[in-house]
Amino acid sequence: MKTPDISVVIPCLNEEKTIRQCIHKAQKAFRQLKKKGEVVVVDNGSTDRSAAIAAKAGARVVHHAVRGYGSALKRGFAESKGRYLIMGDGDNTYDFSAIPQFIGLLEKGAELVMGSRLRGNIDKHAMPWLHRWVGTPVLTAVMNLFYGSRISDTNCGLRGMTKKAVHGLNLRCNGMEFATEMVIKAAQKKLAIEEIPIDYHATLPDRVPNLHTFRDGWRHLRFILILAPKYLFLTPGLVLFFFGLGLSALLFIRNQVTFMQIPLGLSTAMFANALLFMGLQIGLFGIYAIIFNTSQGLLEEDRLSRWINKYFNLEMGLVLGSLVLLLGFVLSGITISILLEVSNAMAAINIPVTKLALLAVFTVLLGIQIVFSSFYLSLFNLKKTLE
Ligand SMILES: Nc1nc2c(ncn2[C@@H]2O[C@H](COP(=O)(O)OP(=O)(O)OP(=O)(O)O)[C@@H](O)[C@H]2O)c(=O)[nH]1
Ligand SMILES: [Mg+2]
Numbered sequence: 001m002k003t004p005d006i007s008v009v010i011p012c013l014n015e016e017k018t019i020r021q022c023i024h025k026a027q028k029a030f031r032q033l034k035k036k037g038e039v040v041v042v043d044n045g046s047t048d049r050s051a052a053i054a055a056k057a058g059a060r061v062v063h064h065a066v067r068g069y070g071s072a073l074k075r076g077f078a079e080s081k082g083r084y085l086i087m088g089d090g091d092n093t094y095d096f097s098a099i100p101q102f103i104g105l106l107e108k109g110a111e112l113v114m115g116s117r118l119r120g121n122i123d124k125h126a127m128p129w130l131h132r133w134v135g136t137p138v139l140t141a142v143m144n145l146f147y148g149s150r151i152s153d154t155n156c157g158l159r160g161m162t163k164k165a166v167h168g169l170n171l172r173c174n175g176m177e178f179a180t181e182m183v184i185k186a187a188q189k190k191l192a193i194e195e196i197p198i199d200y201h202a203t204l205p206d207r208v209p210n211l212h213t214f215r216d217g218w219r220h221l222r223f224i225l226i227l228a229p230k231y232l233f234l235t236p237g238l239v240l241f242f243f244g245l246g247l248s249a250l251l252f253i254r255n256q257v258t259f260m261q262i263p264l265g266l267s268t269a270m271f272a273n274a275l276l277f278m279g280l281q282i283g284l285f286g287i288y289a290i291i292f293n294t295s296q297g298l299l300e301e302d303r304l305s306r307w308i309n310k311y312f313n314l315e316m317g318l319v320l321g322s323l324v325l326l327l328g329f330v331l332s333g334i335t336i337s338i339l340l341e342v343s344n345a346m347a348a349i350n351i352p353v354t355k356l357a358l359l360a361v362f363t364v365l366l367g368i369q370i371v372f373s374s375f376y377l378s379l380f381n382l383k384k385t386l387e
Pocket of ligand 2: 091
């Protein structure tokens with residue numbers, strides 16, 4: 001028997017009312033294209049008649065015990081025989097009649113073809129207002145900014161790809177982050193990504209939605225952020241560091257600095273130094289995270305990560321750290337000698353405003369520290385997302 005050119009993979013969890021229609025539309029597309037195709041339905045422990053209906057409609061049904069959207073798709077891709085793969089949901093929200101357009105682009109050399117609901121037609125009740133105008137555009141914008149993709153609907157579940165490309169991506173997420181992971185890795189690998197506008201239909205009114213706006217939106221955003229240490233840690237860290245350094249240097253060099261007629265003194269100097277310190281701290285988080293990501297094979301190496309892996313080693317850190325410490329000791333020595341000259345060494349200097357400033361500065365620092373540390377620590381929990 002001739003092996004199929006096209007494999008349509010449908011992850012399926014209790015879709016008995018719609019799965020048949022999805023399969024039929026895919027088969028119609030194969031006939032239209034005059035190509036041999038197969039529909040692989042990955043049943044994820046459905047408790048309804050989905051599997052039996054799918055088999056009767058002519059699909060190859062694969063049972064996969066590990067739950068999750070990504071888990072089902074990974075299995076489906078592994079089972080597929082076609083050179084071109086199409087993925088789409090079994091709830092009849094995506095229109096498989098668009099398959100020929102996807103195949104057309106793949107034949108022209110695209111490696112990943114993304115559907116775009118936002119550029120196509122969305123049925124009146126198909127997408128909640130918040131997803132249409134906030135969730136999807138924001139997540140897509142962040143993806144484009146962080147990973148250099150140029151797409152308009154990162155969450156779209158109707159996609160086409162070559163089998164070769166998808167196997168090279170080493171996709172690991174079992175949950176719905178799978179959809180995001182695919183775009184991140186494809187963009188990083190600089191695959192040829194194309195996009196086509198598609199229709200998006202409403203689900204049946206009695207279907208219980210699996211997607212929870214805030215919980216799932218946040219799950220995607222969190223995944224996008226923690227895999228982008230360059231933007232999450234390194235950039236804010238360097239901004240804080242250089243701002244603190246600049247301000248600190250300015251206050252040190254010039255005796256009288258005023259900002260909007262307010263003279264800047266000791267409290268500002270303390271704040272500037274604290275920012276400098278915190279900037280370094282967050283920048284270091286970025287470096288740890290980049291080394292972690294590449295060592296675990298979570299992300300492809302790029303110029304920055306290669307540079308960091310090359311220069312940031314223990315010996316370099318020890319030399320740099322010792323030099324900074326030495327500088328600190330020298331500055332402390334100078335400070336102590338000046339203090340001894342101008343005051344009684346035993347007298348406590350007690351300026352109330354300075355105390356308050358200290359409290360304020362360190363409360364801010366503590367806040368920043370907690371936010372970035374929790375992001376950093378969440379990297380270690382990434383295993384849960386990947387299993
Ligand atoms: N959520 C979820 N979907 C699964 C799973 N296994 C297979 N699927 C299928 O994956 C496809 C996408 O799931 P949907 O629940 O439609 O996800 P969605 O379109 O993001 O969200 P809503 O349609 O708004 O609930 C459907 O065909 C599901 O049947 C699973 O374990 N979890
Ligand atoms: Mg759906």
